[in-house]
Amino acid sequence: MAAMKPARTRFAPSPTGFMHVGGVRTALFAWLIARQTGGQFILRLEDTDKVREVEGSAEHIMRSLRWLGLDWDEGIDVGGPYGPYKQSERLTTYKEWADKLVAEGRAYADPYTPEELDTFREEAKAAKKPFLFRDHRPEHPPAWDGSQPLRFKSEPKAYDWHDAVLGDLHTGPEAVDDFILVKSDGYPTYNFCHIIDDLLMECTHVIRSQEFIASVPKYLNLYEALGITPPVLATVPFVMGPDGKKKLSKRDGAKDILDYAREGFMPEALVNFMASLGWNDGTEQEIFTVAELVQKFRLDRVQRGGAKFDEQRLLWMNGAHIRSLAPEELYKRVKDFWPPGAGEASDEYKLNVLTLVQERLKYFAELPALTTFFFTDLPVNSELWQGNKQLKKLESAELKSLLEQAKAALQASDFSVPDLTERLNNLLEQTGQKPGVLFSLVRIATTQAPASPSLADTLAVLGKETSLRRLDAMLAAL
């Protein structure tokens, strides 16, 4: 790939709770651009709304990003040359820029009460017109003493601009209005301070989701007033919720990204999934490593429409990533997911078990359901053979006789896979039974589980002592 100018991208969440797939995907795209160009990824905190702020959010967000591997070069915890990276600590900077706009006649104090504003809005709504503050712009606004909101004095005009995802965009002058720069509590609005910060932090790209697109003309107007050349603007479509229409939201059950960590999803799989939700490289490749994504990601190949979050696809993709892992690597990752009975088992034994279930594991939290019988003798469960369409036709005495013969064959085995395979095959001939009957019976007897890896492999891992003990338990119950 041709060398590109190092990009400085940022992710700027507000600390109002956990992050779900939608928000994190925006962060991922920004991170990919930074890494791809050898630039910097910045984590800035937009904590200017003290009412909505949720305690502990910033830490939670950082944990989420770290888990996914989206590391940042500058940010609220690590600092950097353009700090502070917390907006609440940059108030004097915003004040300077606000004063400058006031001095230039491009900002003014808003004299209205919230009630008066509501009235204006209702009037606009009744007239079926959009509410524009500039229609009510006061002729002689009071001096700004900080107790009133400070508004930008816009210069409405049409705009044509380029969006890295959506392409060429256009709006008329009605999209430009006088918006609040500084609230009456002294904090700046997002609309104002993100522009100052992006400038001072030398951000080259602003990558954000759809809901901001209607505000871009206002930003363009402010950039002009400030004499700033806008950075690359990129609008990422929404990730849609289960209904496929509205954007994914916490209210509709969007999960905390760290829930996926708790359930044993692989961060690489989630990154792959989020990237493929709205982006592809034009080939038929579905599974990408993070390194491949860094190399291949392109903003101009991001989808323009929203993409529905499909958990089935995530499940499949996670399974695919699990299967791509070397057993030893997988073993490290599933460390915290073993069933209670696995406590005393050796590393070697657990690794053997894991190797057998690797291909059927979709996420690590499934491990206990798949492997408990390798560690614990489960109670004999008659439903397993009574509900089996092959076995339920046989009398208890026949089952017993088959199990006795199996026991004798297994007693003679050294429990290596080849030897077990051979003896089980011989047993088929000896008993004249179909594998569906004989193997099901032995499998159920030795596992007491509805599903397990293939019989010889399972027996080899369980070992002779355990296998025979369980055979006896089943014989006693028949």
Next chain:
RNA sequence: GGCCCCAUCGUCUAAUGGUUAGGACACCGGGUUUUCAUCCCGGCAACCGGGGUUCGAAUCCCCGUGGGGUCACCA
């Protein structure tokens, strides 16, 4: 309501004027000596509608329709 964005199988998507509209997930069959899974093979299934432009349109233009966003002292 104004402005803006979007529109291919159920879902994620490919196609950059010429393809039997391709792939993946899901689903349904079949195979891999039992089960669950993996893997392999097969099947089902889409260009929102109408007009243009063109020899030729999923692709370009226009008009509809549908969905979404925005019009906060939230971001």
